Amino acid sequence: MQLEQIVERFQSKDPRAFEKLHSMYAENICGVINTIVRNDLIAEEICQDVFVKAWNNADKYNTSKGRFFTWMLNIARNAAIDELRSKSHKQQKKNLSVEYFVDIAEDTKTTEFTVDKKRLKSLIINLKEKCIKIIDLLYFKGYTQKEASEELNIPVGTVKTRNRSCISQLRENMSN
Amino acid sequence: MDIKQYIDSGILELYVAGKLSDAENLEVYKLSVENPEILSEIISIENAILELTKTASPKTTYNFSPIKAKISISEDKKVIDINNKGSNWSQYLGWAATVLFAIGLFWMYNQNESLKSELEVVIQENEKLEQQISESNTSLEKSKELLATLRDKNISVIPLGGQAVSPTSFAKAYWNTEQQKLYIDAQGLPEPPNGFVYQVWSLKLDPLTPTSIGLLNDFNGDENKVFTLNNPNANGSEAFGITLEPDGGSKAPNLEQLYTLGVVSPS
Numbered sequence: 001m002q003l004e005q006i007v008e009r010f011q012s013k014d015p016r017a018f019e020k021l022h023s024m025y026a027e028n029i030c031g032v033i034n035t036i037v038r039n040d041l042i043a044e045e046i047c048q049d050v051f052v053k054a055w056n057n058a059d060k061y062n063t064s065k066g067r068f069f070t071w072m073l074n075i076a077r078n079a080a081i082d083e084l085r086s087k088s089h090k091q092q093k094k095n096l097s098v099e100y101f102v103d104i105a106e107d108t109k110t111t112e113f114t115v116d117k118k119r120l121k122s123l124i125i126n127l128k129e130k131c132i133k134i135i136d137l138l139y140f141k142g143y144t145q146k147e148a149s150e151e152l153n154i155p156v157g158t159v160k161t162r163n164r165s166c167i168s169q170l171r172e173n174m175s176n
Numbered sequence: 177m178d179i180k181q182y183i184d185s186g187i188l189e190l191y192v193a194g195k196l197s198d199a200e201n202l203e204v205y206k207l208s209v210e211n212p213e214i215l216s217e218i219i220s221i222e223n224a225i226l227e228l229t230k231t232a233s234p235k236t237t238y239n240f241s242p243i244k245a246k247i248s249i250s251e252d253k254k255v256i257d258i259n260n261k262g263s264n265w266s267q268y269l270g271w272a273a274t275v276l277f278a279i280g281l282f283w284m285y286n287q288n289e290s291l292k293s294e295l296e297v298v299i300q301e302n303e304k305l306e307q308q309i310s311e312s313n314t315s316l317e318k319s320k321e322l323l324a325t326l327r328d329k330n331i332s333v334i335p336l337g338g339q340a341v342s343p344t345s346f347a348k349a350y351w352n353t354e355q356q357k358l359y360i361d362a363q364g365l366p367e368p369p370n371g372f373v374y375q376v377w378s379l380k381l382d383p384l385t386p387t388s389i390g391l392l393n394d395f396n397g398d399e400n401k402v403f404t405l406n407n408p409n410a411n412g413s414e415a416f417g418i419t420l421e422p423d424g425g426s427k428a429p430n431l432e433q434l435y436t437l438g439v440v441s442p443s
Binding site for chain 1: 184185186187189190191192193194195196198199201202204205218220221222223224225226227228229230231232233234235236238240242243244246247248
């Protein structure tokens with residue numbers, strides 16, 4: 001079955017289509033959340049909530065929102081960022097790291113947070129720091145093009161082209 | 177459109193990141209439907225991001241059942257909501273309002289139509305009345321004119337009395353010798369039968385010489401029954417008579433059908 005058909009069925013509240021989407025994207029969505037909250041248990045909990053939220057708002061998705069995964073990604077990012085801002089989280093983790101997701105690969109201290117470091121390393125091998133930064137801002141932290149250009153101190157147009165070449169490199173690494 | 181250039185612009189990467197506006201998203205979607213090349217590029221970019229995000233996922237089994245449990249609870253709640261009649265009143269109210277609105281609209285449309293036709297009728301009546309007024313005005317003008325004519329100082333009035341064939345008939349002749357006009361007031365004559373017409377004669381008595389002055393045409397149609405004729409006989413007329421003649425008149429009067437006759441009194 002094509003992705004579009006599955007999404008359509010999901011929108012008409014077919015639990016089986018929803019289960020299919022969950023199996024397709026749960027790992028990725030939970031992964032994004034984990035890079036933000038950096039705690040497996042919290043990430044899993046938020047991840048479940050994100051899927052329930054998607055189910056309850058299924059009728060709000062349409063092609064003007066972009067890809068289905070992109071829509072889910074957006075819900076996930078917002079939910080994870082909300083969690084970071086919440087009181088309970090602040091009490092648990094007073095020092096929020098603003099590190100980039102790839103720092104995880106080098107992180108040896110964290111125990112609450114497991115990552116496929118080997119795979120991550122192989123993916124980002126030979127990616128320059130500026131690439132890692134831009135991918136992190138746009139895909140994991142949810143920065144807009146303009147926000148990313150301000151953060152990285154580069155023209156808005158450059159965000160678009162640099163991101164393109166960085167993702168291309170990532171794709172090359174994937175196939176190697 | 178240069179598809180390669182479009183792809184190289186980096187827009188598709190932003191599309192997957194969710195960093196485009198709704199309009200841009202729609203445009204990309206439309207193009208991806210039309211161009212398989214664009215669609216496959218989008219899928220490749222998405223796969224790269226999927227691959228990358230997967231590395232950070234907690235190492236656990238991604239079981240659907242806890243989510244299923246949560247959504248079926250929320251579904252159950254919804255079922256209860258549907259059965260709860262109280263919660264649907266606003267929906268019914270909405271429909272009722274819609275129906276009422278439609279009825280109201282229809283009613284107003286009908287009202288408008290009937291008012292339009294009423295207005296039409298009133299306008300027509302108004303036109304009729306205006307015509308009547310104008311006719312009355314014309315009639316009044318005519319009456320005034322007639323009165324003025326009969327009051328002229330040069331007028332001689334000759335009463336014409338009923339004769340043997342119709343003793344109750346009468347008429348009056350108003351003779352303006354100066355203008356050589358003769359006005360016949362024929363109110364006292366019966367309506368002529370079909371195919372016949374009254375003919376007015378100027379008479380010299382000695383010897384009896386009748387001269388036709390004219391016909392009282394359209395007798396039945398004339399309301400005031402006052403007819404204007406030319407009498408070129410100057411002072412030669414000694415009497416006036418009216419006979420009933422076949423349509424078109426006769427050369428000589430049929431004295432058996434003499435209705436009225438009157439002698440001009442010497443002045």
